Amino acid sequence: MTHNAKYHNRPPGLLAMYSKALLPKGKQKGGSTTLPDVSAQLIGVSTGGADLERYRKVCGFMRNRAVPATWPHVLAFPLHLKVLTDSRVPFPLLGLVHLRNRIVQHRPIGEGETLDLDVRLGEAKKTSKGVEFDLITEARSAGRLVWEESSTTLFRQPEASSGKTRKAPPELETFANTLDITVPESTGRKYAAASGDRNPIHLYPLTAKLFGFPRAIAHGMWSKARVLSLLEQQRDWKGGAFSIDCDFKKPLFLPGSALLNWQARTSGLDYQLLNGKGNAPHLSGRVEWLDQA
Structure with a gap:
């Protein structure tokens, strides 16, 4: 039905x-995948x-x-x-x-x-x-x-068996182009005001601590949008019809700094948002042009 x-x-x-959303729901039975x-x-x-x-x-x-x-x-x-x-x-x-x-x-x-x-x-x-x-x-x-x-x-x-030794993360590949990004402490609240997404982990240090975070973290979709806004300003950007994929990795704590790192390909762009030291990704993904001959 x-x-x-x-x-x-x-x-x-x-x-x-x-x-x-604050009300409890029944327990998910046995990891059922029937929705x-x-x-x-x-x-x-x-x-x-x-x-x-x-x-x-x-x-x-x-x-x-x-x-x-x-x-x-x-x-x-x-x-x-x-x-x-x-x-x-x-x-x-x-x-x-x-x-x-x-x-x-x-x-x-x-x-x-x-x-x-x-x-x-x-x-x-x-x-x-x-x-x-x-x-x-x-x-x-x-x-x-x-x-x-x-x-x-x-x-x-x-x-129960998932506590076994974790695999080492793959070696981080870096691309030729890099931009510095500064992310103010108020970013989560400003994005919440524009988007309606008021998840408490994004708003204040105190509300984030209630969910186990030392400070507020940036919205994942803010990070993706910020990356897109910067890529659109680069000479490699073609626009039109395209897809943009994103894998979310490590949280971006507020306030913070990050590095947008990208490379151009014939069919699109590869990008990643790295931490301020450039040694760990907050997110990574790719853009593919869809209307190319």
């Missing part, structure tokens, strides 16, 4: 869903507005006629919460770990363009660390798919 929530022009309110058919839709949402300007500013995007490729993720964020806080979804929202994110922009989306958004649960699989599952988002304009995203999230449920 499908459990679909549909909204017109305005998304569901975040406050009620954050309150719901309910839960989805949410937002019909007729505008891509413009004051939040877009705040988002551009905190992420460093230049002003132009198209919205950042990461912006539809923010527009769909209330739908993500709606799906994840549904009582039929067995995973608690707080404590989920964002592992990977893939965005495909089939064409640039104009500022003020009207989109229909659809969010649903994708596939799930059992791993040694727990259950990984996908959250799928699609954006359509006049009925045509223009943007899509797959976010892979981990519900921790480690196996």
Whole structure:
């Protein structure tokens, strides 16, 4: 049975869903990978507005006629919460770990363009660390798919035998191009104001400590957006239709510094966001051009 929530022009309110996120859920039985058919839709949402300007500013995007490729993720964020806080979804929202994110922009989306958004649960699989599952988002304009995203999230449920000796991480490859990035302490709060993502681990040292972090950490999707905003300003950037993949690695503590490290290829770009010393990655990924001959 499908459990679909549909909204017109305005998304569901975040406050009620954050309150719901604090309520306990039943235990996930035996690492089951069978997920309910839960989805949410937002019909007729505008891509413009004051939040877009705040988002551009905190992420460093230049002003132009198209919205950042990461912006539809923010527009769909209330739908993500709606799906994840549904009582039929067995995973608690707080404590989920964002592992990977893939965005495909089939064409640039104009500022003020009207989109229909659809969010649903994708596939799930059992791993040694727990259950990984996908959250799928699609954006359509006049009925045509223009943007899509797959976010892979981990519900921790480690196996009893998973405490064995960890493998050494692969040797870090570095690329020819590097930019220094300074990340102010207020970044998490400013991104939360623009995006609605008010997870307490991103806001203040005190709220982050409640969840085991010594300081607040940057949102993973802020880090990806900041990387994208800088790559767009490089001579190697082609834009148009492209995909951008990202694997989230180590947290970026606030305040902090980081290094954007990248290289150009014929079909796209390889990139990574390293710590200030350049010896460990916060995230890594690639951009692929989709409209090249």
